[in-house]
Amino acid sequence: MNTPPIIGIDLGTTNSEVAFVHTTRPEILREGDDGILPSCVGVDDDGRLIVGATARNQAVAYPERTVLSVKRKMGKEKEIPLAGKSYSPQEISALILKELKEKAERIMGRGVAHAVITVPAYFTDAQRQATKEAGAIAGLEVVRIINEPTAAALAYEGGNVGDEKRTILVYDLGGGTFDVSIVRIEDRVVEVLATTGDNRLGGDDFDNRIIQWLTRELKQKHHLDVTGNRAVLARLKSCAERAKIELSQAPTTRIEEDHITGDIHLSVELTRKTFEEMIREDIDRTMQSVTKALRDAGITPGGIDRILLVGGSSRIPMISSMLKERLKIDPSKEIDPDLCVALGAGIQAAREMGIDTSGVLIDITPYTFGTSAAEVNNEGLDPHVFIPLIKRNTKLPVSHTETFYTMVDNQELALIQVFQGENRNALDNILIGSYRFDLSDNAAGSMITLKYDLDLNGILKLEAVEKETGRKINAVIDNVFACEDPDRVRTSQAKINVFSPMGAAHNPGAETIPSDITDTLTLAREKLNVASKEDQDEIIDLMEEITDAVEDKDFETARVICDELDDLLFYID
Numbered sequence: 001m002n003t004p005p006i007i008g009i010d011l012g013t014t015n016s017e018v019a020f021v022h023t024t025r026p027e028i029l030r031e032g033d034d035g036i037l038p039s040c041v042g043v044d045d046d047g048r049l050i051v052g053a054t055a056r057n058q059a060v061a062y063p064e065r066t067v068l069s070v071k072r073k074m075g076k077e078k079e080i081p082l083a084g085k086s087y088s089p090q091e092i093s094a095l096i097l098k099e100l101k102e103k104a105e106r107i108m109g110r111g112v113a114h115a116v117i118t119v120p121a122y123f124t125d126a127q128r129q130a131t132k133e134a135g136a137i138a139g140l141e142v143v144r145i146i147n148e149p150t151a152a153a154l155a156y157e158g159g160n161v162g163d164e165k166r167t168i169l170v171y172d173l174g175g176g177t178f179d180v181s182i183v184r185i186e187d188r189v190v191e192v193l194a195t196t197g198d199n200r201l202g203g204d205d206f207d208n209r210i211i212q213w214l215t216r217e218l219k220q221k222h223h224l225d226v227t228g229n230r231a232v233l234a235r236l237k238s239c240a241e242r243a244k245i246e247l248s249q250a251p252t253t254r255i256e257e258d259h260i261t262g263d264i265h266l267s268v269e270l271t272r273k274t275f276e277e278m279i280r281e282d283i284d285r286t287m288q289s290v291t292k293a294l295r296d297a298g299i300t301p302g303g304i305d306r307i308l309l310v311g312g313s314s315r316i317p318m319i320s321s322m323l324k325e326r327l328k329i330d331p332s333k334e335i336d337p338d339l340c341v342a343l344g345a346g347i348q349a350a351r352e353m354g355i356d357t358s359g360v361l362i363d364i365t366p367y368t369f370g371t372s373a374a375e376v377n378n379e380g381l382d383p384h385v386f387i388p389l390i391k392r393n394t395k396l397p398v399s400h401t402e403t404f405y406t407m408v409d410n411q412e413l414a415l416i417q418v419f420q421g422e423n424r425n426a427l428d429n430i431l432i433g434s435y436r437f438d439l440s441d442n443a444a445g446s447m448i449t450l451k452y453d454l455d456l457n458g459i460l461k462l463e464a465v466e467k468e469t470g471r472k473i474n475a476v477i478d479n480v481f482a483c484e485d486p487d488r489v490r491t492s493q494a495k496i497n498v499f500s501p502m503g504a505a506h507n508p509g510a511e512t513i514p515s516d517i518t519d520t521l522t523l524a525r526e527k528l529n530v531a532s533k534e535d536q537d538e539i540i541d542l543m544e545e546i547t548d549a550v551e552d553k554d555f556e557t558a559r560v561i562c563d564e565l566d567d568l569l570f571y572i573d
């Protein structure tokens with residue numbers, strides 16, 4: 001590719017990342033690490049400038065020669081003292097940007113001179129200008145500044161930012177800042193309708209609440225006062241952060257720190273419930289901001305189509321549950337909340353390079369893919385139940401296998417269909433593939449496994465296997481993420497499926513169905529494919545009645561209806 005590369009950068013208060021779209025996918029650029037560069041600049045023992053983790057690690061020991069959170073100073077006429085020298089906020093930020101640029105150049109093996117950089121939606125013109133200047137100092141022409149919530153929306157909606165109007169709430173809680181924004185996507189344009197928050201609230205506050213709790217514990221249990229003891233407080237800080245992160249996964253955690261002073265060992269259990277009580281007030285405040293953002297945007301809670309969680313602290317489970325309670329939507333958190341903004345910046349960078357991002361994929365599937373199967377439930381036979389195999393928002397690549405059973409003895413074929421959608425009735429979804437699977441002579445209830453493999457490029461591979469014989473069929477469908485277009489539907493008329501899912505309320509007791517009845521049902525299913533819409537409805541009704549009678553073991557009635565069905569089928573070719 002001859003177009004000069006453009007990288008996407010999330011220049012964060014705590015951490016920064018750089019992303020680039022390789023062929024179809026934005027990737028965080030990593031050098032065997034997690035790709036996260038602490039937004040920290042310092043001077044080491046030898047007087048050399050250091051950036052990233054090394055600078056952050058010395059912050060507690062040498063605060064006078066370490067700069068943290070320079071982003072808070074952007075756009076202000078401030079001089080930042082560092083080891084006897086003085087720097088502007090732009091110059092400090094430029095050191096972080098230069099580190100990211102050089103990393104990108106090492107990984108990509110070529111020069112990089114252009115970038116898209118994200119900023120908070122509330123940044124003023126002066127702050128945006130300062131960010132551009134920081135880029136210029138680092139040798140990067142900033143081709144575009146985009147808002148962080150916009151980037152998050154791009155990361156989630158990716159190439160699917162289409163004509164459909166969508167309203168998204170982005171809840172971004174990081175280490176030291178909280179932002180909530182309402183974003184509208186319409187006609188492929190992403191717009192921030194409202195933004196609010198608290199630029200002094202984040203994970204650091206939650207750590208501090210745990211530190212206060214530990215300090216009280218030490219006082220009560222060991223009569224030890226550690227307030228003012230910087231070394232001990234620094235150790236408590238890492239214990240607290242570790243515990244907090246663990247509580248996002250587990251209901252309790254144990255905090256252990258030997259020799260906190262002399263022979264006093266800290267060992268205490270912290271429950272998620274206690275932690276939640278500590279931070280409830282803070283989280284309540286963020287919820288008030290959510291309400292304010294909605295009000296500012298003139299949107300009712302019901303008008304939100306999606307909630308995106310961004311920022312490391314948004315992993316706290318209480319946040320998801322409170323948002324769900326208020327807005328009645330499960331928040332999306334499939335994309336790493338620490339990397340989401342950078343990935344979105346990468347997508348915007350690709351757009352700036354003229355790459356058609358409608359094919360750009362993030363590593364989750366935006367759609368649900370499944371098949372259709374017949375299911376017998378309390379209401380009778382439902383011939384077109386949608387059975388999802390790969391659910392929307394699942395991380396890619398993914399593989400899933402589901403088991404199905406034949407419905408009748410010597411069933412001749414199973415029609416393996418692939419649908420995209422969410423509706424319980426498969427026919428209300430989009431049919432993107434239909435494959436005939438000829439079966440061997442097996443008893444009813446024979447197992448068929450169906451496997452879907454979906455990769456990052458939207459290639460869906462399916463494999464159906466008849467368990468008894470090992471006979472199988474394979475199929476590949478390309479670019480399933482572009483299947484909104486109804487023209488892609490390969491068969492205009494959906495056909496009845498002839499296998500029934502495991503876990504369906506009931507398999508129609510196939511072994512107990514007399515063969516003359518199963519013969520009629522088999523014939524009915526075959527003819528259903530060629531029947532008119534009107535006849536189809538009638539056939540299905542009669543099949544349901546037969547199934548009901550069979551369920552009641554009333555074969556006499558079943559046979560009477562079979563006769564009626566046979567008469568109808570006779571005229572269908």
Ligand code: AMP
Nearest residue numbers: 014174175203204245248311312313315
């Ligand atoms: P950010 O500024 O987005 O990088 O977020 C960093 C903050 O997220 C720090 O305060 C982390 O302690 C916090 N954090 C990271 N992972 C988790 C987690 N699983 N649960 C709670 N907080 C977390």
